[in-house]
Amino acid sequence: MATASSNIKGFYRQKKKESGIRKPTSTKSDKSSLLHAATLGSDFTPPSALVSHGSPDLKDDYDKNEDVLRQFDMNSAYGPCLGMSRLARWERAQRLGLNPPKEIEDLLKGTKVRSECLWDGCI
Amino acid sequence: MAGMEIDTVENLQRKQSTYQSLDETFVIQNETYRGQQYSQIYFARLHMMRTLLYSLVTHWKPHVPVCTVLGLEEGKECIIVGTLYKHMKLKPCILDEYSKERSAVPLVKHHNFMHPDDHLVLEDESGRVKLGGTVLSPSVYVTGVVVALHGKETGAGDFMVLDVLEAGLAPQIEPQLKSREDKYVVFISGVSAGSSLSNPLQFQLLVDHITGHLGDEKEQGIAAEIVHVVIAGNSVEIPLGLLNGQNLASKDQSRLSEPVQELDILLTQIAAGVPVDIMPGSNDPANFSLPQQPLNRWLFPGSRAYNTFRSCTNPHCFELDGVRILGTSGQNIDDLKKYSEGRDGLEFMERTLKWRHLAPTTPNTLGCYPFTDRDPFLIESCPHVYFVGNQDKYGTRILKGSEGQLVRLISIPKFCNTGMVVVLNLRNLECHALSFETQFSS
Numbered sequence: 379m380a381t382a383s384s385n386i387k388g389f390y391r392q393k394k395k396e397s398g399i400r401k402p403t404s405t406k407s408d409k410s411s412l413l414h415a416a417t418l419g420s421d422f423t424p425p426s427a428l429v430s431h432g433s434p435d436l437k438d439d440y441d442k443n444e445d446v447l448r449q450f451d452m453n454s455a456y457g458p459c460l461g462m463s464r465l466a467r468w469e470r471a472q473r474l475g476l477n478p479p480k481e482i483e484d485l486l487k488g489t490k491v492r493s494e495c496l497w498d499g500c501i
Numbered sequence: 502m503a504g505m506e507i508d509t510v511e512n513l514q515r516k517q518s519t520y521q522s523l524d525e526t527f528v529i530q531n532e533t534y535r536g537q538q539y540s541q542i543y544f545a546r547l548h549m550m551r552t553l554l555y556s557l558v559t560h561w562k563p564h565v566p567v568c569t570v571l572g573l574e575e576g577k578e579c580i581i582v583g584t585l586y587k588h589m590k591l592k593p594c595i596l597d598e599y600s601k602e603r604s605a606v607p608l609v610k611h612h613n614f615m616h617p618d619d620h621l622v623l624e625d626e627s628g629r630v631k632l633g634g635t636v637l638s639p640s641v642y643v644t645g646v647v648v649a650l651h652g653k654e655t656g657a658g659d660f661m662v663l664d665v666l667e668a669g670l671a672p673q674i675e676p677q678l679k680s681r682e683d684k685y686v687v688f689i690s691g692v693s694a695g696s697s698l699s700n701p702l703q704f705q706l707l708v709d710h711i712t713g714h715l716g717d718e719k720e721q722g723i724a725a726e727i728v729h730v731v732i733a734g735n736s737v738e739i740p741l742g743l744l745n746g747q748n749l750a751s752k753d754q755s756r757l758s759e760p761v762q763e764l765d766i767l768l769t770q771i772a773a774g775v776p777v778d779i780m781p782g783s784n785d786p787a788n789f790s791l792p793q794q795p796l797n798r799w800l801f802p803g804s805r806a807y808n809t810f811r812s813c814t815n816p817h818c819f820e821l822d823g824v825r826i827l828g829t830s831g832q833n834i835d836d837l838k839k840y841s842e843g844r845d846g847l848e849f850m851e852r853t854l855k856w857r858h859l860a861p862t863t864p865n866t867l868g869c870y871p872f873t874d875r876d877p878f879l880i881e882s883c884p885h886v887y888f889v890g891n892q893d894k895y896g897t898r899i900l901k902g903s904e905g906q907l908v909r910l911i912s913i914p915k916f917c918n919t920g921m922v923v924v925l926n927l928r929n930l931e932c933h934a935l936s937f938e939t940q941f942s943s
Contacts, residue, residue: 454626457544461537462873470874474548 443491450482451495459495467495513713513721514663518728518927520776527792527814529870537871539864543584543645546876547625550857551648553668558582558649561666565651569885571627573654581660582649583625585642590616592866603933613839614701615640623650623660629928633659640842642850645861648877666861670859670902673883675824680928686729686821687935688923690782690830690890691915694767695760696738699917706937707922708767724805728927729821730775733890733913734782734830736764746938760802761786769803772810782830789859790868791832792816792877807853816859816878824927827880828888828911832886833860835866835891846892851900854880854887884908886925891915895923897932 451459456471456478465486471478485491558567567580589613621632621638633655642648649666689707693699709715713724714905737760743753771777781787781796788794795812804810813819816829837849840862853859859878863869869878883902888911896912910932914921920937 394872457548458538458540461535461541461871463535466873470545473874476548476553 441491443485443489447482447485447491448496451497452480460497460501462495463493465493487500513718513725515713515725515775516682518680518684518727519820520729521820522811522813523818523820523825524814526875527816527818529792529794532870532872534871535873537873539871541873542678542864542869542871542876544626545872545874546645546858546879547584549876549879550668552623552887553857554582554647554649554666557666557668561649561837562651562664562739570623570625570630573630573660575654575656578600578651578653578663580649580651581623581625582631583623583647584650585644585646586622586624586629586825587619587639587642587840588931589614589619592840592920604853606751613842615842617838623648630654630660631658632662633657634662636662637665641887643837643862643863645863646856646858648856649900663886667855670854670884670900670904670908671857672908673878673885673902673906673908674705674825674906676820676825676885678823680822682928683726683729683731684822684927686731687727688731688733688828688888688890688911688913688924688925689916690733690892690913691735691917692732692764692915693735693738693784693915694764695740696833696917700920700939701763702939703920703937704767704822704916706939707916707935708770710935710937727775727924730771730777731817731826731888732777732779733817733888734780735784735891735915736779736782737761737786738784739786765801768801768810769807772804773838774806774809776809776811777804777915778811778813778817778832780813780817780890782815783832787815790870791863792870793830818884820928824881824886824930825884826886826888827859827884827888828886829859831891832867833862833878836860836862840866845896846889846894847898847910849867850887850889850912854883854900883928888909888913888923893918895919895921895934897923899930 391496450456450468451464456467456476459467462470468478468483468486486493525821555567562580565578565580567582570581570583573579573581583844621637621639621642622629623632634652637650647668650660650662651666652660652662653663655661692704694701694704706715710724711727711730711789713721715724739760740756743749743757768777768779779796781793785796786800787796793815795814798805798812801810801812816827818827820826833853834846834849837843837852843849843852853861857880859880860867860869863878864871883906885907886909890913892912892914894912895914898910900908900910902908907930909925911923911925911932911933913923916922921934923932924935927933
């Protein structure tokens with residue numbers, strides 16, 4: 379649960395100021411409110427540099443939707459993310475009365491996003 | 502069903518009762534395995550139990566703050582809720598095979614893995630903390646139980662436990678219509694048809710008694726009051742010695758299926774007269790991990806024809822005339838015996854009811870299906886009767902809950918060893934044993 383420090387930012391090459399997963403800041407932008415929504419219910423803020431920039435970023439920073447979904451994956455309040463599709467995990471959170479944010483469900487059902495959690499295929 | 506009367510004109514009618522199966526939670530039909538691990542079922546269990554315990558904690562110690570394991574502060578009294586993990590020195594570990602030093606490891610005792618150095622740890626999503634103090638005895642608890650603990654963190658980083666809160670007995674629903682006449686349920690387990698220990702004549706005697714083929718009118722009158730039969734596991738013993746990796750000769754193939762055929766013949770006789778539920782056990786041809794799925798109906802071509810024959814899951818839950826009966830074939834209690842200490846089987850049964858979980862050691866030391874969104878072994882409604890099969894001896898007592906719940910605990914002995922079955926009266930939940938002997942001591 380390390381807080382982001384400047385040496386981490388230097389280590390992980392970041393293309394733009396806005397890319398990478400960040401802890402919720404006080405700016406009232408759309409993205410940060412969605413991020414805040416994803417981490418709701420958890421006291422544990424994930425570390426900010428979750429994204430591995432190992433492969434060269436030939437395209438621009440990946441989808442900000444993916445960003446939000448990764449925050450949802452990492453939120454321990456909704457249980458472990460491995461071994462379940464994101465939608466199944468969202469539905470489980472709903473059934474258990476955890477009130478997962480509606481935006482996540484809309485993203486998973488509506489837009490073209492990865493259906494599996496961020497560790498899928500890596501572990 | 503008519504008795505075997507020859508002289509009298511009247512027919513004896515067997516009494517009836519309403520039956521409702523509550524096994525849906527134990528049937529694995531909509532689950533798909535997607536590579537998930539057991540963390541999911543532990544999460545579901547922790548979440549359900551913690552929600553319950555949080556509501557109980559407000560009445561238990563209203564002025565003590567509740568926090569998570571990570572939020573513990575040294576010296577500050579608080580309440581934490583999590584899953585217990587018992588670190589056991591003697592518990593066999595797969596990694597022992599790979600340990601470099603081949604020291605003289607003490608032989609593992611099969612019956613119990615306890616050691617004085619065992620200690621408990623409490624875990625939630627944020628972390629673990631070692632538990633200290635004398636309030637929580639490691640010999641009583643097992644891995645997988647969810648409890649609330651009141652205490653404080655010590656300088657050493659342990660959590661000194663001052664008090665513990667278990668979930669306690671679940672709420673119990675009173676049966677709507679209390680039966681006013683005597684109606685009996687017969688519980689059998691460990692028939693082990695096909696084993697060298699089992700005596701077919703003994704089982705036949707039991708079947709004849711239940712179906713009213715034994716005795717005079719009075720005897721048959723008693724048998725006519727039997728409304729249900731429950732067979733709690735280990736009904737067959739398949740000669741596994743025949744399976745040695747080679748192709749089976751045809752005569753060996755028929756020897757493999759003989760025990761089930763023998764059982765089916767007797768089951769058909771029972772099913773013809775009285776509703777019978779058969780549950781799988783650890784030795785039966787069913788899946789290994791809990792909840793065991795019903796024995797395939799095609800194993801019983803004779804009994805299958807009767808709608809009174811029901812193949813059920815293990816654990817099995819049903820209602821007879823509104824009386825809720827829940828039980829297993831014994832694996833849950835047998836596993837507790839290996840990893841904890843108790844006076845008798847009934848004490849372990851009492852603990853599972855108070856922990857509100859039928860099999861807390863799943864999936865740690867007892868195999869279970871990796872559910873993702875629920876834990877089917879959580880006891881949501883307290884049964885009126887709780888039975889466990891394949892035990893060493895018969896035992897029974899009434900357990901009283903803090904909110905007026907009353908549970909009849911029944912430990913069913915193995916029939917092949919003891920010749921005993923248990924008979925329960927639905928009217929007053931009184932219980933007695935029935936023995937069948939075929940040896941005559943001279």
